[in-house]
Each structure stands twice: as C-alpha cells, then as structure tokens.
Amino acid sequence: MESQDEPILTPEERKPFSGALTVNAEAVRRVAEAVRGTLGPKGLDTMLVGDDGGVIVTNDGVTILNRMDIRHPAARMVAGIARAQQEEVGDGTTTATLLTAALVEEGAKQVARGVPVSKVIAGIRRGIRYALEKMQAMAQPIWDLEDDWLQRIVYTAGREQEDLTELVIEAAVLMGREKLLEKDFRLADAVMAHPRAEHGVFNGLLVPRGRINLRTADTGTPVRVLLVAEDFRPEPVDEEALGTEAGFAKQESLKQEFERIILKLVDLDVDLVLVEGEVDSGAEEVLTDAGIVVAQQVGLDQLVRVADYTGARILKRTGLKRSPEELEPLIGSCTEVEDEGRLGWLRISGGAGKPFASILVGATTEEVVEERERIAKDAAAAAQAAIRGGFLPGGGAAELALAREVEKYGDTVQGMEAFGVAAVAEALHRPMSQVVANAGFNPLEKVEEVKALQWKRQTVSLGIDCDRGAVCDMVDMGVVDPLPVKYHALQAAGEVSTAILRIHTVVKMRSTDAESMR
Known part of the structure; x- marks a missing residue:
C-alpha cells in the first residue's frame, strides 16, 4: 500500500468533495452519538421526550432512531439502516449504525488526505466483501433447539432477563427447527404484550x-374457520348510478346475492368468521343467531397467520360467491376458540395447519410492557438468526479478529484502493471500543491489549470482561452473537456508507407547489 503520510490530490483538487462530505459525516456522527451509549452489557438507556410530554425510556437502537427528530438527509439514510436491520434479522441495529458512522468517518479522513473518493469507495467494498467471507467461515452452527449456546444467545439479546429467555426458548422448541428456518416466518412476530396479561407461552x-x-354460542369441535379480506358487506353501487332505475335494481340484486352468501355460510356450519374490514349489521345479526362467532377489524397480517395455522384460505368478498362445494376446502379448522375480552384478543388453539406458538409478555405499566415487548422481540429474533446461521464470539471480539484479517488483506491490495480497505479495518475496531468505553474502561488501552493477545494465541474469541476489565474468552463466558445479525449489520453499513461517501453536492428540491405553478 502506498504511504499514508503523503497527500494524493492537491488541496485545490480536494475542494469539490470537502463541503458536502464534511457536513454529511458530521450528521452521521451525531446520529451514532444518540445510540452508542446503549451498546453492550453496561450500556445505558436513552430517554425520548415528545412534544406532548410523552416519554419513552429504552436502550433499543431502532426505537431510538425511529423516534428521533432527524432532519439531515444523510442522517436519515443511517436511520434507515436500523429499520432494514430490524426487518431483516430483528437485532443488531446499534452495531449497524456504529459501523456505518465509523466507515463514513474513516472514509472521509482518507478523502481529506487526498485519496480520490472513488478509490476509497472501491476499497471499502473490497474490504467489506473480504470481511464477510471470513465472518461466514468463522461461524459455528447450532443444530439442537435445546443447545446451551442458543440459550446464551437469547439471554444476552434479552438483556439478561431470565423469564424472557425461558419464554423464547420454550416457544422456539414448540415451533420446531423446520418452522424457524422458513424464509417468511419471524419468531419475533409471535411476541405479544399487554399490561394486564400474565406472561407465558401459548401453543396456538x-x-x-x-x-x-356479543352473543356467541359454544363452537363445535372442530371449529370451522372462514377468513374474509375487505369488508363483509354487499358490493357497493356507484352513488350516481343509484339515481337511476337500473342502478337501484342493481343494488337490490346485490343485496339479495349477499343474503344468499350469509345463508350459505350458515349451511356450511362455519363456526368462526374473521373479517379484515367492517361487517354489515344485518349479516352480523343473522350469523350471531346461527351461533357463528364474528370478529371484525382483524389485521391482514393476522389473517395470514390464522390461515397458516388453521389451513384456511383468505377469501375476498367476490370469492364468497363460489358454490358450497368450492368453498368447503377453503375452510380451516382448529379445536378451540376463546375470546380474551379484557385484552381484545382471540385465543385460537389446535390449528389443523402449520404449528405456531405465541409468546405472551406482561408487566405493570404501559411504559414497562412496551420495553419488555421490544426486548422479547430482540431475543426471539436472535434465537431464529442463530438457528439459521450459527454464532460468533460477541463483545466485539469477532469484529476485532476480522479487523486483523482485513489489515493483512489490505497489504496485498495494489494502488489507492488499499486506503479504503484500511478504513474497513479501522471501523471494525469500533464495536469493541464502544462496549469497553460503556463499561468504564479505556478503550484504546483495552482494545490494543485484546488485539495483541488474539494474535499471540491465534484465537478470534478474546474480548473484555465488562465487569473486571480483564481479557477473557467470550465463548467461554457465553458471550456470543448470531452470525446473520453481524453479517447483515456489516453488509448494510458498507452499502450505506459508500452511498453517503459518493454524495458530491446536496441540493434542495423545488417544492411540488412551485413546480406546478410553472
């Protein structure tokens, strides 16, 4: 690699990049400042205060970034990482944010020294690709849902709350490995919370x-389930058409057709009808008299879950016109339905479709239960990620070991792209540095101590015990993280940081009102 002490471009040649990049880098740094103090076992909470006086106290990175008043466009790009990380793997949002900020900072330093920004970006991309390959090779798989490593991962992600750890592990075992490996299934979605609920795991x-x-009869066994998307009402007729004789006749015809659909459901011995939208009052009365439970305003995502669990198919209003013979195989079944009136939930068990377990989290107040729900979701996401991809040493140990590998790789890279690779290596020091700083120790001293011992002992799992400040084996201590969480955090950080580094100029767009007047 070329000497890092000599400028590559003249000050005049660097001017086009310095303005926007400096401002963007500062905005990204401030976003990272808001969450960095929450990282690690000694991380503290952040208090979010709304204009109406509402207060949220949390150390959940995605919650902080989602609720912050962020106005700078580059800063919003970083906040978007947290949402993407949460949606993809459900954890690691703070790490992703810190890595992004570190990559932007280190990249900006190289550009300020005169390295062409295109070379920095190309080098960062090479360094990230190399680190991700090494990260995958470093991971250890988990095959058994009752593996001690899985419990340790959940315990760490669950902020060391034993009751939540037990709930998540129990739910994972009930679901089974095959279900957890399904691409579109998210164990975190099984978490529900209510201040008046007693926590536990429900098989259903x-x-x-x-x-x-309000008036419901005892359902039979099995309970026959019909799912309806949209409103359960007669098809509407255009208001203008109602003023004509033909339009009025069409409305009467549609009402009669809807009445035949209602009677059809009664004849099909349906026991439970879940509707995404509103239910016609007349239809509700007829179905109630027939002993059919009708619940409305059920979210579409919930209907999808019920469909999977009971084996039912979600029907649109027009689909109900099918014959009884055609509707029969589209009806699902379960063994029991119970209305949790005070909670506003339906409890469905014994589904004929795919297995499902619900994790119920309770607490004393709304504020506390919201935070416990977030923690339980993080723990559930970590459990699923570990099953899917295995685990790595935690506490920043894996990233520090990767930094050493990337540094060695950088020595083999020819040309100025090596400066971008060096930026990746430096950024990979940041997670352990922040964990150590939050624990109250000197990060520079401790990280260098760990780095030297990792090299001397040829191990990737050494880190800092945040209680004693001593160098310890993170795996022996049970401090491990799921591979998918770390992998996606580094991948996303690389993508967003290079996008920010590419920004040459920030220009305010003309308002749509002004544009329409031209």
Missing part, C-alpha cells in the same frame, strides 16, 4: 381483533 395463536358479536 393470539389474534388482536376489533369488535366481536
């Missing part, structure tokens, strides 16, 4: 619902 579904008919 808890479905938030809107209004339910």
